Amino acid sequence: MEITIVFCVLGVAxxxxxxxxxxxxRLWFKPKKIEKFLKDQGLKGTPYKFMYGDLKEMVQMMSEAxxxxxxxxxxxxxxxxPFFHKTLTTLGES
Known part of the structure; x- marks a missing residue:
């Protein structure tokens, strides 16, 4: 009886x-891997930010514009x- 409880707890864990x-x-390792892959190919960009990304900066730039x-x-x-315009002017179109 005690052994089955231990196995059930181990199974659930x-x-x-x-x-x-x-x-x-899905939320951290894969995006960081893709970011590294693109950086190794020479593509510049903003670093990955968990969950919201560049949303805060986009909203701020839109309200300023x-x-x-x-x-x-x-x-x-x-x-x-304005965010995409700034990105294209700073990072280029390639």
């Missing part, structure tokens, strides 16, 4: 650890999507 590993692999008056030109990329 193993299943729990398996799912913890799968979740951490909307608070400034807009020029009367056809160049509206910095106003429509």
């Amino acid at each position: 193993a299943i729990f650890l398996f799912y913890i590993w799968r979740i951490s692999n 909307k608070s400034k008056p807009m020029n009367l030109t056809h160049d509206i990329a910095f106003r429509v999507s």
